[in-house]
Amino acid sequence: MFSTILSAAVVGIEAYPVQVEADICDGLPQFCMVGDLSPEVREAADRVRTALRNVRIVFPPKRVTVNLSPAHIRKEGTGFDLPVAAALLAALGILPEEAVRDVLIVGEIGLNGKVRPVSGVLQMVMLARELGLKRCLVPKENAKEGAVIREVMVVGLEKLEELLLCLLDSAACERMAETPEEWQESPRVYGEDFCEISGQETVRRAAEIAAAGMHNFLMIGTPGAGKTMIARRMPTILPELALEESLEISRVYSACGLLTGKKGLVGVRPFRAPHHTVSANALTGGGRKVKPGEISLATRGVLFLDELPEFSRNALEVLRQPLEEGQVTISRTSGTYVFPAHFQLVAAMNPCKCGYYPDRKRCQCLPGEISQYLHRISRPLLDRIDICTETSRIEYRELTEDAENESSASIRIRVEAAQKIQMERYRGNGWQFNSQLPSSALREFCPLGIREAQLMETAYEKMELSVRAYHKIIKVARTIADLEGAEQICREHLLEAIGYRALDQKFWGR
Numbered sequence: 001m002f003s004t005i006l007s008a009a010v011v012g013i014e015a016y017p018v019q020v021e022a023d024i025c026d027g028l029p030q031f032c033m034v035g036d037l038s039p040e041v042r043e044a045a046d047r048v049r050t051a052l053r054n055v056r057i058v059f060p061p062k063r064v065t066v067n068l069s070p071a072h073i074r075k076e077g078t079g080f081d082l083p084v085a086a087a088l089l090a091a092l093g094i095l096p097e098e099a100v101r102d103v104l105i106v107g108e109i110g111l112n113g114k115v116r117p118v119s120g121v122l123q124m125v126m127l128a129r130e131l132g133l134k135r136c137l138v139p140k141e142n143a144k145e146g147a148v149i150r151e152v153m154v155v156g157l158e159k160l161e162e163l164l165l166c167l168l169d170s171a172a173c174e175r176m177a178e179t180p181e182e183w184q185e186s187p188r189v190y191g192e193d194f195c196e197i198s199g200q201e202t203v204r205r206a207a208e209i210a211a212a213g214m215h216n217f218l219m220i221g222t223p224g225a226g227k228t229m230i231a232r233r234m235p236t237i238l239p240e241l242a243l244e245e246s247l248e249i250s251r252v253y254s255a256c257g258l259l260t261g262k263k264g265l266v267g268v269r270p271f272r273a274p275h276h277t278v279s280a281n282a283l284t285g286g287g288r289k290v291k292p293g294e295i296s297l298a299t300r301g302v303l304f305l306d307e308l309p310e311f312s313r314n315a316l317e318v319l320r321q322p323l324e325e326g327q328v329t330i331s332r333t334s335g336t337y338v339f340p341a342h343f344q345l346v347a348a349m350n351p352c353k354c355g356y357y358p359d360r361k362r363c364q365c366l367p368g369e370i371s372q373y374l375h376r377i378s379r380p381l382l383d384r385i386d387i388c389t390e391t392s393r394i395e396y397r398e399l400t401e402d403a404e405n406e407s408s409a410s411i412r413i414r415v416e417a418a419q420k421i422q423m424e425r426y427r428g429n430g431w432q433f434n435s436q437l438p439s440s441a442l443r444e445f446c447p448l449g450i451r452e453a454q455l456m457e458t459a460y461e462k463m464e465l466s467v468r469a470y471h472k473i474i475k476v477a478r479t480i481a482d483l484e485g486a487e488q489i490c491r492e493h494l495l496e497a498i499g500y501r502a503l504d505q506k507f508w509g510r
Contacts, residue, residue, distance in 0.1 A: 003090035003097070006104050007068075007083035008127050009075055010120030012290055012337035013255040015127040019069045020080065022087035027063035033084075035068035038076040047078075047109055048085045055113040055160050057094070064088070074334065076289050079118035082107035082137070086163060099167040103135040104128040107142075113160035117141035119257030122250055125149045135173070137166060143178035145254055148247075148264040154178045181264055190236045190268075195407040197233070199394045200226055206389040206500060208411055211237045212418035213434040213479030215472075216323065216345040216384060218308070220503060221391030223355040227348035230391075231304045234346055235269045236408035238301075239416045245300045248340055252292050252299060270301030276310035280318045284328050285339055295322050296339040308349040309376035316381055319345065323384045326436070345385070349377075383468045386435060386476050387500040418482040434475045434482070442471060446478045452491055459498050469504075473497045 005020040031045040045066070052059050066084055068075050083105040089095045106124055108116040121142035128136050129151045136154050138146050143156030155166055155176050166173040197204065203219060207230055210217035217234075219227040241249070249266045253259050259266075274283065274294045285293035295303060305311060322328050322341035330337045352370045356362035365373075382388075422433050425445060431437055437445060448456065460470055476497040477489045486493070 001091045001093060003087050003095075003100065005083045005087040005090065005100055006131075006133070007080055007106050008104060008120075008124040009073055009079075010077075010123055010255055011073065011335070013120075013123065013251050013292060013296075013339060015120060015123035016073055017127060017131065018073070018075065018080070018083075019067075020083040020087045021067040021069060022084070022091040023065045023067075024060070024062050024088070024091045029061040029063065031064045031066075033066045033068070035071050036074050037068060038074065040078055041068070041075045041080055044078070044081045044084050047081055047111060048088065050111045051081075051109045051113045051160055052085065052088070054111060057089070059088075060092070077118060078108035078116075079106045079120070081109040082115060082139075082157070082160075082163065085109060085160060086137075086167070089164070095164070095167055102133050103137060103167070104131075104133055105137045105163075107137070107139045107157060109160060115139045115157045115159060115162075117257075120255050121146045122148065122254035122259065125152050125154060126251075128152050137163065142259075144181065144264040145250065145259040146264075147178040147180040148250070150180050190233075190408065192229075192233050193236060193408045194230075194233050194411055195405040197226055197229055197405060198401075198403075200230070200391060203230055203389050203391050204406075206387050207234060208237065208415065209476065209479055209483065209500075210234075210344070210346070210387050211411075212415045212483055213386075213422070213475065214344050214432075215386035215435045215476060215479065217347070218385045218388045219346075219348045219391050220351055220388065221348075222359075222393055223350060225391040225393055227391050228306055231273075231302070231306070231346045231348060232271065233408060234302045234304075234344070235271050237411045237415050238269050238344075239412065239419055241267065241269060241300065248342075249300050252296050252340065256291055256297070258297075270298050271304065272298040272301070273304040273306065276305075276307050278311070278315060280312070280314040283315055284318050284322070284330060285337070286330055286332075290330060290332060290334075290337050292339045293328070295319070295328055295341045295343060298343040299340045300342055301344070302346050303343045305345070305347040308347045309373055313376070313378075316376075317378065320380060320384060347385070379466075382504070383466050383472070386472045388503045389500060390503060414483055417485075418479065421482045421485075422479075434479045437475055437478075439467075439471050442474055446474050446489060448474070448489060448494075452489060452494055455491055455494055455498075459494075463498075463501065463504070465501070469501060473501060476500060 002023045007018045007020050008015045009018045033042050033045055086105050090100050108118055117139045121138050122145045125136050125146040126149055129149050136152055140156035140158045143154055146154040156178050157163055246265045253266055272294050283294050285291055326342045328339040328341045351357040352365045353373050354363055354365055357370050477493040480493040480496055481489050
């Protein structure tokens with residue numbers, strides 16, 4: 001007999017329908033699987049056959065052919081075990097043909113019949129919705145992420161026997177369906193807060209501006225001055241996630257198998273801090289089975305690079321395209337993969353190898369060593385950083401005085417107000433934040449008065465700014481004005497924004 005079951009394959013972060021076709025006929029006993037399969041998919045033949053025997057389903061000694069169509073898409077992973085088992089049960093006549101219609105099935109099966117979790121279930125359920133299906137059978141540990149898509153009934157299975165029960169008894173299937181969780185927009189509780197940071201008023205101000213406009217942010221200073229503490233608290237002053245943002249993040253995490261056993265959606269903004277030994281491929285994504293990297297895992301959140309000059313040149317240079325375009329494009333012989341990269345770059349570095357330059361009483365580095373260390377950061381990458389500020393050594397009085405520092409919650413109120421202004425200003429244009437504003441739209445959305453234009457001309461000539469750096473200053477000034485609720489960019493806003501480029505002169509020179 002012949003049967004077909006609908007399943008899905010995840011390529012990158014996109015799901016594609018896969019028809020699992022099974023044919024059982026008389027002939028020499030053989031189990032053959034075809035359809036451009038990876039080794040782990042071919043091994044499904046042994047896993048499924050053994051699992052069926054261990055749940056007391058007799059498998060006849062016949063010729064079995066299983067085809068996974070379309071053949072031009074590479075099938076990888078263990079998620080096809082469950083649909084292969086369902087197709088075989090339908091071909092044996094145990095499951096009636098009408099029971100396996102309009103249902104998408106995915107999952108791994110252990111030899112004892114237990115159903116194990118797989119990655120990419122959120123994408124597969126979204127695909128089922130696009131195809132007009134009403135049911136998805138998935139592993140129990142993946143049910144919460146699938147149930148986020150309310151238009152599809154998602155049933156979580158723990159063992160192979162439940163597959164039969166669910167397909168043969170519609171009432172039991174409804175009882176087993178996962179109940180979708182309500183999207184929570186209430187404020188999250190963070191374990192870290194800006195009130196724990198003493199001193200560093202200038203850096204705190206720069207961090208607030210960076211968060212308000214989602215600007216890229218670099219801190220330079222001596223070891224132990226609080227750079228990492230500030231970076232780790234950046235997500236606490238960013239607005240709460242909207243549902244659309246959470247879905248975008250969750251698709252990436254689902255494709256990487258990072259939602260298993262957790263809530264259906266990612267509820268807080270990501271904070272990714274890869275070690276400086278990370279490779280370029282680990283940042284952008286890739287591998288034998290192409291998956292998103294650290295850049296995409298940080299989308300709608302913060303990517304923190306500590307000890308920035310210690311990262312390899314290749315790893316730093318691959319950041320340039322994502323910072324400009326908001327996406328990562330990976331080209332392989334098998335195709336082109338596009339991953340989201342709407343992240344905020346926050347970086348920290350020492351001014352020299354020992355970390356104490358320009359304090360010549362403590363710094364023992366030679367001028368050539370300092371220059372070589374600083375120039376590990378290329379000029380094109382430095383131009384893509386909007387705000388650069390210096391963290392100074394905290395005075396003993398600031399460290400010990402019983403002063404009440406401003407909390408993340410109060411800073412976040414101002415950040416949210418500034419971002420709301422930006423979203424209203426750019427509504428219908430495809431941008432959300434000042435940092436995303438293209439240079440062609442600067443004159444329309446960031447007009448300068450006569451005095452302001454003269455100031456920018458002077459700064460452009462004396463600081464020998466690049467065109468990109470010139471545009472970055474205006475965007476940062478626009479964010480400063482938004483924080484103050486000002487409609488026009490004033491001279492004071494530009495002066496502060498120019499100050500955040502002054503470290504170019506101090507450390508890198510021109």
